[in-house]
Amino acid sequence: MKNIDELLKSVKKIHFIGIGGSGMCPIAEILLSLGYTVSGSDNNDTETFRRIEKDGAKVFLGQVKENIADDVELVIYTNAILAGNEELEYAKANFPTFERAEALGALSRLFTNCIGVCGTHGKTTTSSMITQVLLEAGLDPSAVIGGKLPVIDAYGRYGNSQNFVCESCEFNNTFLHMNPDICVMLNVDEDHLDFFGDLNGIKKAFRKFAELTTRTIIYNGDDENTVDTLKGIEGKKMISIGKNDGNEWVAKNYTSNGGFHSEYDVYHFGEFVAKVELSVPGKHNVLNSLCAFAAAYESGADVESICRGLKAFVGASRRFELLGTYCGVTFADDYAHHPAEIKVTLEAAKNMGYKRVWAVHQPFTFSRTAKHLDSFAEVLSIADKCVISEIMGSREVNTIGIKATDLSSKIDGAVQFDTFEEICDYVCTNAKDGDLVITLGCGDVYKVARMMCKKMKEKEQA
Numbered sequence: 001m002k003n004i005d006e007l008l009k010s011v012k013k014i015h016f017i018g019i020g021g022s023g024m025c026p027i028a029e030i031l032l033s034l035g036y037t038v039s040g041s042d043n044n045d046t047e048t049f050r051r052i053e054k055d056g057a058k059v060f061l062g063q064v065k066e067n068i069a070d071d072v073e074l075v076i077y078t079n080a081i082l083a084g085n086e087e088l089e090y091a092k093a094n095f096p097t098f099e100r101a102e103a104l105g106a107l108s109r110l111f112t113n114c115i116g117v118c119g120t121h122g123k124t125t126t127s128s129m130i131t132q133v134l135l136e137a138g139l140d141p142s143a144v145i146g147g148k149l150p151v152i153d154a155y156g157r158y159g160n161s162q163n164f165v166c167e168s169c170e171f172n173n174t175f176l177h178m179n180p181d182i183c184v185m186l187n188v189d190e191d192h193l194d195f196f197g198d199l200n201g202i203k204k205a206f207r208k209f210a211e212l213t214t215r216t217i218i219y220n221g222d223d224e225n226t227v228d229t230l231k232g233i234e235g236k237k238m239i240s241i242g243k244n245d246g247n248e249w250v251a252k253n254y255t256s257n258g259g260f261h262s263e264y265d266v267y268h269f270g271e272f273v274a275k276v277e278l279s280v281p282g283k284h285n286v287l288n289s290l291c292a293f294a295a296a297y298e299s300g301a302d303v304e305s306i307c308r309g310l311k312a313f314v315g316a317s318r319r320f321e322l323l324g325t326y327c328g329v330t331f332a333d334d335y336a337h338h339p340a341e342i343k344v345t346l347e348a349a350k351n352m353g354y355k356r357v358w359a360v361h362q363p364f365t366f367s368r369t370a371k372h373l374d375s376f377a378e379v380l381s382i383a384d385k386c387v388i389s390e391i392m393g394s395r396e397v398n399t400i401g402i403k404a405t406d407l408s409s410k411i412d413g414a415v416q417f418d419t420f421e422e423i424c425d426y427v428c429t430n431a432k433d434g435d436l437v438i439t440l441g442c443g444d445v446y447k448v449a450r451m452m453c454k455k456m457k458e459k460e461q462a
Contacts, residue, residue, distance in 0.1 A: 001096055002096065004074070004096075004098045004102050004103060004105075004106045005106050005109060007073070007074050007096055008074075008106055008110070010073075011036075011073035011074045012035075012036055012037055012073065013036070013037045013038075013039075013069070013071055013072050013073050013074070014028075014031055014036050014037070014038050014039075014072070014073070014074045014075070014076060015038075015039045015040060015041075015067070015068050015069070015072045015074070015075045015076070015091070015095075016028050016038065016039070016040030016041070016057075016075075016076050016077070017040065017041055017063065017075065017076070017077040017078065017081055017085070017087050017088055017091065018040075018041070018042055018077060018078035018080060018081055018100075019038075019040025019041060019042050019049065019052055019057065019059060020040075020042035020044055020045075020046045020048045020049030020052070020059075021042070021048070021078050021080065022048060022146070022147075022148075022155045023078065023100055023144070023146070023155070024040075024076070024078050024100055025048040025049075025051065025052050025154075025155060025156070026143070026144040026145070026154070026155050026156020026157070027076070027100065027103055027104060027107065027144060027156075028040060028052050028055075028057060029052060029055055029154075029156060029157070029158055030107060030142055030144070030156065030158045032052075032055055032056055032057060032158075033158035034110075034158070038052075038056070038057040038058075039057060039058040039059070039060075039067070039068075039069065039072070040052065040057055040058075040059055040060070041059065041060040041061070041062065041063045041067045041087060042059070042060075042061065042063075043061075043062060043063055045061055048155070049061075051154070063081075063085055063086065063087040063088075064086055064087055065086050065087055065089075065090035065091075067087055068087065068090060068091055068094075068095065072095055073095070073096070074095065074096050074097075074098070075091040075095045075096065075097040075098070076097075076098055076099075076100060076102075076103045077091065077097065077098075077099060077100065078099075078100050079099055079100065079101070079172070101172075101174040101175075101177045102177050104144065104166065104174075104177065104178065105177030105178045105179070106177075107144070107164070107166070108164065108166055108178040108179055108180055109179050110164075111142065111162050111163065111164035111181075112162040112181065113162050113163045113164065113181050113182065113299055114164045114166060114178070114179070114180045114181045114182070115130060115163070115164065115165045115166065115180060115181070115182045115184060115295050115299065116166050116168040116175065116178055116180030116182070116183050116184065116209070116213070117130065117165070117166070117167055117168055117184045117186070117291075117295075118168040118169075118170060118175055118183065118184065118185055118186070118206065118209055119184075119185055119186025119187045119188070119220075120170070120186075120187050120188060120189035120190075120191050120202075120338065120340070121186065121187055121189065121284075121338065121340055121341050121344075122186045122187065122284065122287075122288045123146060123167045123168070123169065123186065124145060124146040124147040124167060124316050124319060124335070125280070125285065125288050125315070125316060125319050126184060126186060126288045126289075126291050126292050127143070127145045127146070127165055127166070127167040128145055128147065128149045128313065128315075128316040128319075129288060129289055129292035129309070129310060129313050130165050130184075130292045130295050130296055131143040131145060131149060131152075131157075131165045132149065132151050132309045132310075132312060132313045133292055133293075133296040133301055133305065133306050133309030133310060133313075134163055134165065134296055134299065134301060134309075135151065135152075135309065136301075136305045136306075136308050136309035136312065137296065137300075137301035137302060137305035137306065137309065138305070139159075139161055139163050139299065139300060139301060140159035140160050140161040140163070141157075141159045141161060141163040141164065141165050142156070142157060142158050142159045142161070142163065142164045142165070143156045143157050143159075143164070143165040143166070144156040144164075144165075144166050144167060145165070145167050145316065146167045146169070146316075147316035147317040147318055147319060147335070148316060148317035149316050149317075150314060150315070150316075150317075151312070151313075163299055166178065166180065168180065168183075168209065170192065170202070170205055170206065170209075171192050171195065172195060173205055173208075175205075175209050176205065176208055176209060176212065178209070178212065179212050179213070179214055180212070180213050180214070181213070181214045181215045181216070182213070182215060182216045182217075182218065182295055182298060182299070183209065183210055183213040183216070183217045183218065183219075184218045184219075184291050184294075184295050185206065185209075185210065185217065185218070185219040185220065185226055185229075185230070186220055186223075186226075186287070186288065186291060187220055187223045187225070187226055188202060188203060188206050188223065188225035188226045188228075188229050189202075189225065189338070189340055190202065190371075190372075191338050191368070192368075194365065194367040194368075194396065199225070203225065203228065203229045206226075206229045207229050207230070207233075210229070210230055210233055210236070211233070213236060215236065215237060216236060216237040216238075216239060216298055217230065217233065217236050217237070217238050217239065218239045218240075218241060218291055218294045218295055218298070219238070219239070219240055219241070220240075220241060220242060220287060220291070221240030221241060221242040221244070221246070221247040221248075222242035222243055222244050222247070222287070223242075239294055239298070241287065241290045241291055241293075241294050242287065242290075243286070243287070245270075248268065248269060248294075249266065249267070249268055249290055249293065249294050250266075250267045250268075250270075251264045251265070251266060251267075251276075251286050251287070251290045252264065252265045252267060253265045254283065254286055256281075256283075256351070258351050258352055258353050259281065259352055259353065260279055260280060260281050260314075260352075261277065261278065261279055262277075262278050262281075262283075262285075262286075263275055263276060263277045263278065264276055264278075264286055266290065266293060273303060274303050274304075274306075274307050275307070276289060276290075276293065276307055276310055276311075277307070277310070277311045278310060278311070278313075279311060279312070279313060279314050279315075280313065280314065280315050280319075280320065281320055281348040281349075281351075281352060282320070282344055282345065282347070282348030283344070283347075283348070284344040284348075289310050289313075292306075292310065293306050293310070296309070318333055318334060318335040318446060319334060319335060320332055320334050320345060320348065320349075320438075321333045321334070323449055323450070323453050324453055324457070326453060326456035326457045326459070326460045327433065327456050327459055327460045328432070328433030328434060328435075329431045329432070329433065329434075329435050329436075329437060329456060330354065330435070330436045330437070331436075331437050331438075331439075331449055331452055331453050331456075332349075332436065332437070332438040332439075332449075333438065333439045333445075333446050333449040334438055334439070334440050335441070335442050336440045336441070336442075337364045337368075337440070337441050337442040337443075338368075338372070339372050339375035339376055339378070339379045342359075342361070342376070342379045342380060342440055343379040343382065345438070345440065346359060346379065346380075346382040346383055346438075347382060349383075349436055349438055350382060350383075352436065354434060354435060354436035355432070355433075355434035355435055356384040356385060356432070356434070356435045356436070357382075357383045357384050357385075357435070357436050357438065358383060358384070358385040358386070358387065358427060358431060358435060358436065358437040358438065359380050359382075359383035359385070359386045359387070359438060359440055360386075360387045360389070360423060360427065360437060360438070360439045360440065360445065360448060360449075361376075361380055361386070361387070361388055361389070361439075361440045361441055361445070362388075362389040362390075362391075362392055362439075362440070362441035362443050362444070362445035363376070363388070363389070363391040363392065363404060363407060363441070364391070364392050364394060364441055364442050364443050365391075365392070365393060365394055365395070365396050366391055366393055366396050366397075366398045366399075366400050366402050367396060367400065369391055369402050369406075369407065370400045370402045373402075373406060373407060373410070374410070376407055377407060377410035377411050380407075380411050380414070381411050381412065385413065385430075386408070386411050386413065386414040386415075387414070387415055387416070387417065387423055387426065387427060388404050388405075388407055388408040388411075388414060388415070388416040388417075389404065389416075389417065389418070389420070389423060389441075389445060389448070390404045390416075390417075390418045391403070391404050392441070392443035392444070394443065404416050404418075420447055420448040420451055421451075423448050423452075424448055424451040424452050424455055427452055428452055428455045428456055428459070431456075437449075437452065
């Protein structure tokens with residue numbers, strides 16, 4: 001059977017199983033724009049599902065084998081599809097069928113300047129920053145991002161250029177299907193240990209991704225694990241960024257007003273280049289934006305456009321996303337689900353001048369919760385008030401016996417509720433004027449954020 005790269009050169013009709021997913025929709029949009037005839041199915045009637053329909057795809061709600069026309073030449077599916085799915089089983093038996101990661105890998109080889117953004121933390125934010133900067137510079141990028149970018153109101157786009165920004169996720173070695181021209185490596189940390197086993201396994205995966213890169217590696221020179229991962233790499237242009245002297249690109253003189261705005265100076269080989277203003281909170285976004293600066297510069301963007309783009313960037317969806325203020329209580333939502341991510345998010349929140357910061361956290365997977373239990377307790381204690389939901393097991397079965405109360409009992413004053421309704425009632429009853437409530441997690445905790453906003457808005461109107 002031909003590989004997917006060969007097939008994309010010859011086929012015209014492609015079918016997507018799970019076309020409405022945030023990771024699938026942008027790939028379908030790009031292939032539509034490249035002239036392919038696209039169809040697809042999904043079990044959920046979502047905004048992205050209807051978006052791709054408006055773009056010209058023929059879509060089906062529900063997943064049955066009849067969705068796939070006889071003249072389909074290639075099927076792409078999401079790994080979120082459960083075994084035994086009728087449509088997927090029929091596709092595998094009758095058509096060339098590939099998983100989303102393989103399709104994304106093939107896309108990465110269609111462009112001559114594919115920027116693959118990897119790292120344990122910060123991928124979506126940095127991918128979004130690079131996309132917005134390249135748009136500001138008139139470089140018209142294509143993009144596949146893990147969160148919705150407000151400036152394009154989508155998870156991705158097709159641009160009429162050879163620039164392609166691609167969030168490159170390490171989970172299940174997804175990113176090893178890619179061949180980026182520029183690798184942006186933000187950090188290397190312990191996560192997804194149910195798959196990688198230990199930090200050494202994670203480093204090996206990131207090392208392979210770096211070796212798959214065709215031209216340039218931009219990396220965090222301040223991160224010990226990243227430097228160790230890349231030690232001895234040959235045949236690539238190596239560009240280090242960081243806050244410490246000795247890096248090629250250095251961020252200095254950081255200042256913040258305690259809110260969403262901060263600024264710092266950019267130096268290149270010791271020479272002052274520009275002052276960057278940011279409109280997103282947190283010191284961690286200095287390094288994210290400096291990586292974006294270097295990647296855009298390597299891609300031909302001018303310094304003035306880079307600075308304008310970074311200043312205009314106000315975040316991606318579920319990355320310290322402000323949802324509104326009702327009855328004096330401000331609500332925000334964030335994807336943070338690892339102790340390191342929660343730490344920087346809550347530290348940023350504590351510096352923003354609110355009377356109290358509430359952390360509403362949904363632990364994600366039993367293995368991660370158990371492995372980092374003490375670290376989760378430590379970082380969640382940064383908040384003034386903490387509410388813990390039940391653990392979202394996702395792909396796992398709880399063979400460990402871990403419970404959400406094992407976490408909440410380690411945090412002074414924390415409470416634990418199993419249902420979003422209980423969490424909503426508790427927070428809306430006890431939050432006060434001047435408080436910030438931020439939901440944290442990569443599962444569906446965003447739903448309780450919307451519930452709280454709705455309830456407080458109704459209370460305010462009444």
